[in-house]
Each structure stands twice: as structure tokens, then as C-alpha cells.
Amino acid sequence: MPVEVVLPALGLTVEKGIIIKWLKKEGEKVNKGESLYEVETDKVTTEVESPASGILRKILVPEGVEVPILTVVAVITDGKEELPEKYRPMVVEKSEKKVEAEIPIGQESSVFMTSGSTKIKVLPAARRLAKEKGVDLKVIRGSGPGGSILLKDVESYLAKGIQSGPKILTTPTARKLAEREGISLSSIKGTGISGRVMKADVMEAMSPPKAAGLKMKPFETKVSPVSKYRLGQIIPMNSIRKVIAKRMAQSKYTAPHIYFFNDVDMEKLLALREEFLTEVDQNHGIRISMNDFFIKATALTLLEYPLLNSKVSGDEIHIFPEIHIGLAVAMEDGLIVPAIPKADQLGLTEIALHRADLVERARQAKLTIEEMGRGTFTISSLAQFDITFFTAILNPPQSGILTLGKVELKPVVKSGQVVVRRIMRQGLSVDHRIIDGTVAAAFLQSLKKKLENPFTTFFKL
């Protein structure tokens, strides 16, 4: 069976790559994990490892040619088997150095994302600094020879990180007041000209939140208010959209979805968050969001119901060995789901730091394949919209996805009395092939219980 070698998705916004060098010749033996070729994109230059062991039977894309990601660039076979007709080497006009090649029809891979890890060239000094500062080298673009990462690349990455916070416009009085009260200006929405933070805004931020004017930190989203599209327009899908389209269709057509909803009384959880929001902010420089609580609570519930942390593989159910909670992050053009690793084992602050970092880097298109692909369960929130509840399509190969609607004031009956409470409706979609209604219902019920009793959930004694 021939194994297709594809140009991996090397970053979120990377759509194309140039194969700079084939490290193996046609007919040469390759082992799985061995470096097969070097690819250069507008972001990185890196080596791609062979997805299988065998003979590098045919190179389809020659050196120096730019092709879209997920293009089949070579075929590996285990012997002398006949190669199907469709594997034809790309014909390139010799005169041009960089050629944007047309992919012959039928050669687009069915693989969504290769897991073939890539080797990064790093100078020792750069590696030391990155280690010291906890920078993932995979997100840094090397500017040295052969795309190697130099010390200055790490330095400039760090410098960017420091400056990357948007510049906050503020009046001097507001700044002084905020400093005195220990309120982070970035957490305040300015009401002045061009969103300038005014003294009144800081004072409002200081006063305890009112029950009604509830400001939940939504899932970080960036949605442009004005549509950039116009009627009658025909838009070619970019590679990310194509991937999303395929994955969503694949998921919906192969996994029969069933949906469950219940209402969660958020009063205690919101109160708890208020209580240590400032402290965590001051001590760790991070604002714990509601999502961080959901991530943690979901991870803990998955420990009780591991079946929801699984995937279908042929005739088997594979329960993932670890719990990585994916977080749907809306991008201008699409949606990605970076995952917080081992969320069941992390503290809330750690989750918050991870979440902030992943979301920030998602925006900068600096996530790694690993971060985007490791999720075992997904949470999707539209809490910042006026949406009561919604259903979601499973993020393949996962078997469960949690959806979060907005928190709203609702009359509820407590001890025979009608009272006003802050209520959120959560939803769960599961793959009915392997998860039955009772299991899903029990999961959702357990999660609700955890969210409604946050002290016992989040403070293990």
C-alpha cells in the first residue's frame, strides 16, 4: 500500500511551502521518522520526517517548487508494487526559480494534518534563552542560514511579546487611579474618544459588579463587525477553510450526533471568581476567565466518564491516555482549537496562563501542530453573544464537545420561592456510535453539579 508523503500544515496561516531540498533520493530506503525533505514557508524552514518506512518510490514535487500545504509530494512503498497512475511527478518549467505549481487533480491528500514532527535548527545560545524564558522554539522563525534560529530571533520574539499588548489609551488621572487601586488598565473598557480609559471607567471597574450588568469574560473572539463580503461574490476557500469544511463534513457524516442540554446556576461560580480574580491577577498577572473554570470542571468530569474522552478507531474505542481540553478560538477566517494539555492535573492559574498564551498565539498564527492537534475533548462558547444555547459538531476524532450559551438573569424556583438567578445553558454533543444517552446525561449532570458547587470542585482538601 503506497503511503503518501504530504507537505504538512506548518502553521496556521501557512498555505504554501517550497521544498528546498530532498534529503533522500528516489529509490532510497527511508525509515519512519527520518528526515525526508526540507521545506521553506514564509514562516519557517524545517525538515519533514518520513511518515513511514519503506522505499522513497517517487518524488512528485521537485526542489524549488512552491506547493500548497497538504499536497502529496512523494510516495513511499514497501517494495516493487505497481504505483497507481495518479502519482505523476510535477512538471516544472526550468527557467523559473520559484514556481507555483498546479497540483494534478486527484493528488490532494486525504490526510488532514500530518503528525510527522519536524526538526528545528537552533543555535545553542538561542536554545538557552528560549529555555530560560520558556519560549517554544517551534513558534519562532529562524533568520539564520538554512532557517536556523539565532539568538536574536528569540530576543526579538521576546521583545515582541512584551510589546504585543495593545497600547492602552488612558487619561493621566485614570492611569494614576488604576495604579493606586491595582487595577489592570487592560481589563477596563474605555468609554472615551478612541476607547480611551477615563477616570469614570476605572471607578466603575473598582465598584463591585452588579448582578444585572453582568460582564462575563467571553471566549476570546475577534469578529469584525462589518462584513467584508458582498453579495454575489465568489470566494475561493483558503486551505484552512478547506480543512474546516472537510473535517466538519466528515464528522457530521460519520458520527451520529446526539445533543443534551441543562441549565447551570452560575451564582456561586461567578461569586467565587470575583473573589480571587484580583488576587490571581496581582500575583500571576493573569485574569482568570470563566472559561478556565469550565475547562477544569470538564476535565474533572472526564476523569469520571473517560468514555467521553475517546475516539473511534475501526472497530475499537480508543480512550485517550490524557485529557487535553481544546478551546474553540474564532479567527477572522475560520476557527481553530488549541488544547490545554492535561487540564485535569493543572491548577486554575496554570490553566488560565495556558489558555491566555494559546489564544494569544492563535491570533498571531503561532500555534504548533501539536498544540492544535492534541485535543481530546472540546469546549466551544458563544457566551459573549446573545445566544441561549447551541449545538456543535464534534471535532474529529473526538467524541464529545461542550457548548456554552450566555449567562442570563432568569426567574427560578428555589425553596418554593421565585428568585432571580444567573443561569447558563450548557450543551453537550456526543458520538452516539460509542456514547449512549444515559452516559452523556450523567456526564452533563455531573458537570452541572461541579459548576454549581465550585468550592468542593475547585478546592480539593
Next chain:
Amino acid sequence: MREITFREAIVEALDIALGRDPRVFLLGEDIGYYGGLFQATQGLLQKYGEDRVMDSPISESAIIGAGIGSAIVGMRPVVEIMNIDFMPVCMDQLVNQAAKMRYMFGGKMKIPMVIRCTCGAGRGAAAHHSQAIHAVFMHFPGLKIAIPATPHDVKGLLLTAIEDDNPVLFVEDKMMYNMKGDVPEGYYTVPFGQGVICHDGEDLTIVATLRMVHKALTVAKEMEEKGIGIEVVDPRTLCPLDKETIINSFKKTGKLIIVDEGNRIGNFGSEVASIIAEEAVEYIQAPIIKVTAPHIPVPYSPVLEKYYIPDEDRIREAVHKVLEYA
């Protein structure tokens, strides 16, 4: 300060040593009446007489043997082997006897002997009289090796060498004898194991030896005008080696070129690169480059000999290569 030549600085140092200490004497080929092949002992026979400045037969083994023997009995010989190329002739006496005696006799015996020799290509003297094989001797514990690069240092280092109780190989670059420089009058010493930073810089470190120090300085001054800061380090002695100065400079710049006229394999630069790899690996920002002679015998043809000797062009080339990583 007054300027004198490298050669004159050597004569001065020897003169001072002979004058200060009656145990000091000179022995070598043509160092007496002829004044030395490079006139580095000129006038000393006339001043101190045949007992203190002795012409020897053409036998390296005899020269070193006599030196060791006299050192054992309390003299402080300064012997001359005309070219470092001839050292292998008396290699056993040097590395198996002189270098090890103090150790093997439990410190009861010292060998306070200085062996002056010349090294380096550039005089059309071919493969037997042009080599720069000083790095070979780094391999033998018990030997000290001085590699002066300026008239100032040659005088101060030579006086230190003569006062040292261990055998010292004192390597003089034969292309530097006429080089002029500031030299203080009278007695002073330059300590062993203390390198010197001849040119400050932040971007790149060049460790250079002997005459190569000056070639590195030429490039460093050129590059300075282009805004590139090259720090030039002259180790001044190979054993003991001032690792600290080299490592500290490297930690600052993260980039290193070593310029040494020795052959490429087993070059002094190889040792420096190894030290950096072992002790400062986390500071490496670029490949470490050795600028050396190629791994061939020194050619007799003047054209080829010129090509053989590392020059400013080759240093510039290395600098550009390293700066690709800046």
C-alpha cells in the same frame, strides 16, 4: 614611550637576565659571535663573555641535553633552537625528560630552562624552516609555552620565562623581529596565563596568536568603521592558557574565530573550540571558525607560500561567514 623592535626587546630581556642572575647563560647555534640568526643575541657575547653566551655545535640534542643537565644542577639556561621545525630532533629530551623530571622525582629536581625558537612561514625557507608547530607542545604536561605578539610582551614574557622553575618553550614569530612597538626600559615582567584584549568589541571574538594578532587587529579596525565590533584576544601563553579571558569574551559576543598559523588539524584553535564547546556551549550563536594554514607542508614557491599563510582576506571571509548568524 620609546619604540624598539621585537628583536631589540629580546636582546634587552636577555641582557637584563644575564646581568641580574649569574646562573643564567645562553647556549645555541650562532648566538655568540654571529649574534644569532636574527640578531636576537647581538652584542651579548661581547658583554658577558664565552662562559655565559656559548655557541654550540649543530646538534639540537646536545643543546637541549646540556640545558637540562645544567638546569638540574642549578643553572638557568636559555637555549636556542634556531627553528621550531628542529624540535622533533630533540623531542625525547624535551617531552620525556625535561617536561617530566620534576614530577617523576617528586619535586626534588627542577628544570628552569627556556628554549627559544623561531616559527612561521614567509621567508621562502620551505617546509623545514617555516612551520608553526607550537600547538604540538600543548599536548605535553610539564611544559609552558609562551607566544609573544608584541615587543612589549616578548621582553616581559621572556623575563618571566627565565624566572620560571619549569621548562618553557619560548616561541618567536620570525616575521616579527623587525616589528616596532612601545617597550618600557629596564626590568618588568608579563605574567604567564594572562591573555590580553587588544581590541574591544561586542559582536565577535577573534582569538589570535603571534603575528596573526596583528592581522586580526587590521580586520577589527576595518570592521569597526563599518559598525562591527570585533574583540581581539591574544592569549600570550598557550600553557597555561587564559581560558577565562577567552570564555568571558565569548560569552559576551557568542561568536568566535581563531586565527593561528599552525596546520589545520590539531591546531591551537581546535583546543579553543573544544573549550568553548565544553564550557560555554549555551552561548554559541554561530559556528566557530578556525582560520589556519591548510593541512599541507609549507610550500617553497613564494606564490604558494603566500597563499599558505592565513591573511586578512581569509579573516574577513570568516568574519562574514560568522556574521551571517548575527
